[in-house]
Amino acid sequence: MSGIDASLVLRRGDFLLEASFRTPATGVTALLGPSGCGKSTLLNCIAGLQPAEHGRLEVNGEFWQDSGRHIFVPPHRRRVGYVFQDPGLLGHLDVRGNLEYGMRRAGRPQKPGAFARTVESVGIGPLLDRRVQGLSGGERSRVAIARALLRDPVMLLMDEPLSALDARSRSQLLPFLEHLRAELQIPVLYVSHAIDEVARLADHLVSLEPGKVVAHGALRDMLTRLDLPISHSDEAAAILDGVVTGYDEKFQLAQLAFAGGQLAVPQPRMPEGTAVRVRILARDVSLSLEHHRNTSILNIFPVRVLEISEDRAAQATVRLEASGTILLARVTRRSLSLLALEPGSEVFAQIKSVALLR
Amino acid sequence: MKTLATDLVPVLLTLRLALVSTTILLFIGTPLAWWLARTRSILRLPVESVVALPLVLPPTVLGFYLLLALAPAGPIGRVWRAAGGGSLAFSFSGLVIGSVLYSLPFVVQPLQNAFEAIGERPLWVAATLGAGPVDRFFTVALPLARRGLVTALTLAFAHTVGEFGVVLMIGGNIPGKTRVLSISIYDHVEALEYTRAHILSAGLVLFSFAVLFIVHLNNRRLQAQGP
Numbered sequence: 204m205s206g207i208d209a210s211l212v213l214r215r216g217d218f219l220l221e222a223s224f225r226t227p228a229t230g231v232t233a234l235l236g237p238s239g240c241g242k243s244t245l246l247n248c249i250a251g252l253q254p255a256e257h258g259r260l261e262v263n264g265e266f267w268q269d270s271g272r273h274i275f276v277p278p279h280r281r282r283v284g285y286v287f288q289d290p291g292l293l294g295h296l297d298v299r300g301n302l303e304y305g306m307r308r309a310g311r312p313q314k315p316g317a318f319a320r321t322v323e324s325v326g327i328g329p330l331l332d333r334r335v336q337g338l339s340g341g342e343r344s345r346v347a348i349a350r351a352l353l354r355d356p357v358m359l360l361m362d363e364p365l366s367a368l369d370a371r372s373r374s375q376l377l378p379f380l381e382h383l384r385a386e387l388q389i390p391v392l393y394v395s396h397a398i399d400e401v402a403r404l405a406d407h408l409v410s411l412e413p414g415k416v417v418a419h420g421a422l423r424d425m426l427t428r429l430d431l432p433i434s435h436s437d438e439a440a441a442i443l444d445g446v447v448t449g450y451d452e453k454f455q456l457a458q459l460a461f462a463g464g465q466l467a468v469p470q471p472r473m474p475e476g477t478a479v480r481v482r483i484l485a486r487d488v489s490l491s492l493e494h495h496r497n498t499s500i501l502n503i504f505p506v507r508v509l510e511i512s513e514d515r516a517a518q519a520t521v522r523l524e525a526s527g528t529i530l531l532a533r534v535t536r537r538s539l540s541l542l543a544l545e546p547g548s549e550v551f552a553q554i555k556s557v558a559l560l561r
Numbered sequence: 562m563k564t565l566a567t568d569l570v571p572v573l574l575t576l577r578l579a580l581v582s583t584t585i586l587l588f589i590g591t592p593l594a595w596w597l598a599r600t601r602s603i604l605r606l607p608v609e610s611v612v613a614l615p616l617v618l619p620p621t622v623l624g625f626y627l628l629l630a631l632a633p634a635g636p637i638g639r640v641w642r643a644a645g646g647g648s649l650a651f652s653f654s655g656l657v658i659g660s661v662l663y664s665l666p667f668v669v670q671p672l673q674n675a676f677e678a679i680g681e682r683p684l685w686v687a688a689t690l691g692a693g694p695v696d697r698f699f700t701v702a703l704p705l706a707r708r709g710l711v712t713a714l715t716l717a718f719a720h721t722v723g724e725f726g727v728v729l730m731i732g733g734n735i736p737g738k739t740r741v742l743s744i745s746i747y748d749h750v751e752a753l754e755y756t757r758a759h760i761l762s763a764g765l766v767l768f769s770f771a772v773l774f775i776v777h778l779n780n781r782r783l784q785a786q787g788p
Contacts, residue, residue: 278688285689295704308691
């Protein structure tokens with residue numbers, strides 16, 4: 204099978220991590236969880252740097268570890284591109300030296316022009332002869348990403364590549380990562396503790412709690428599952444993938460079609476047919492028994508209540524379905540009782556704001 | 562003029578001894594320091610302590626046991642002779658063995674510190690970029706520890722040049738064979754030839770100063786360049 208199929212047990216002193224998950228052969232899989240839950244350790248384990256005590260790790264049909272059969276492929280034969288958090292440039296080499304270090308050891312001849320193309324797409328051409336000590340945080344990250352790509356890897360591992368950056372470098376690197384995501388033909392494992400980053404970049408999610416993988420699956424499904432901690436956070440949200448179907452010039456509104464209906468989103472002009480991803484925060488969705496006509500809210504549509512979790516002192520999170528699309532709404536427990544909401548209730552969701560992610 | 566020429570012999574002998582010992586120390590000390598910096602074995606602490614012994618023992622004690630070991634009937638002497646070598650005690654080869662042991666901590670300790678300061682990260686980076694263990698050692702660990710390496714080898718060289726006690730115990734005082742600089746100075750002082758003792762002593766002081774100066778200059782320069 205292609206993609207990653209992992210079932211690993213790691214022990215470091217008192218710390219025990221049990222991780223079983225699968226990821227698809229392409230796209231970004233986010234490893235999301237609080238700091239200290241073992242995300243980086245898991246990444247190191249997949250790279251072979253901190254071997255799992257026992258378990259199995261299969262990547263694109265090739266076993267990298269299988270303790271039952273005493274298989275362990277050492278890290279330098281695993282062909283991973285690893286972007287470390289700090290991000291691990293070699294201090295005794297200049298930028299070009301760092302890029303060439305992995306390229307020379309890639310093991311198969313690079314396609315002609317690969318170096319120039321990668322340097323160009325990552326935007327580090329002017330930095331090639333610089334010493335790595337003189338680079339800014341964002342430049343370091345770009346060099347590390349280019350170095351990992353030039354290694355010609357079968358998988359890209361990224362350990363919180365944005366966390367060490369200031370807000371400005373982060374806002375420059377994030378669109379680049381989105382661009383990269385669209386170009387890459389290999390699976391990416393992306394460690395993060397920031398849900399907004401994950402919502403923009405990932406297609407697949409592995410949710411971790413200290414010591415274990417809680418659940419894994421498609422990002423859209425995972426974010427709206429009430430049995431997972433993400434749906435109870437302040438940033439609880441639903442992700443919708445859709446396409447632009449029209450544009451209202453007069454009011455500067457883009458019309459988006461998604462599985463559950465239509466959304467109007469305030470946006471500068473966008474060409475028809477553009478694939479977009481939007482996020483709707485649970486706290487921006489309110490519920491009503493009737494379809495209000497005289498309201499400032501643009502996006503209202505009929506939904507059915509699937510599930511209710513009274514997860515807070517005064518509030519509850521409600522899981523809704525609009526003809527195949529799942530939404531979350533955060534309402535007070537008082538409203539829950541006034542509207543007599545229960546699984547199966549037919550109501551109207553009023554969406555106060557929609558954020559365009561990409 | 563004749564006296565100066567005779568004093569040149571121990572000077573050249575000393576330089577040869579220091580050069581040979583330092584070269585051997587490079588090949589023994591570097592892997593030993595690498596192992597000590599990386600191992601989690603229970604042998605680490607005992608080995609570290611043994612390596613550091615020459616720092617605290619009087620050279621006469623080390624020299625005494627070396628003399629016993631190197632003697633024709635001693636454990637090392639017997640193996641050496643079985644392998645076709647001549648007498649080790651009171652020979653240049655014996656002096657080299659003594660110097661290597663005596664200067665070992667001066668190579669191992671700075672190098673071990675330098676290797677430990679590198680940390681795991683650059684080696685992990687190199688591994689994920691396709692470098693195997695030996696490749697990582699030569700292309701990442703050694704270049705990053707170069708400051709420690711230069712310090713270690715310079716100290717070993719200088720320390721061997723200035724050595725007295727061990728040499729006296731196992732080498733005796735054979736002109737052209739084992740009479741090194743420090744022993745010549747001792748002889749001159751014994752014979753009340755203070756002028757000749759002065760020339761050699763002042764030379765050694767200047768040499769040692771120059772070595773330490775170069776080590777510190779080198780450290781400063783590499784520091785400015787970054788790790």
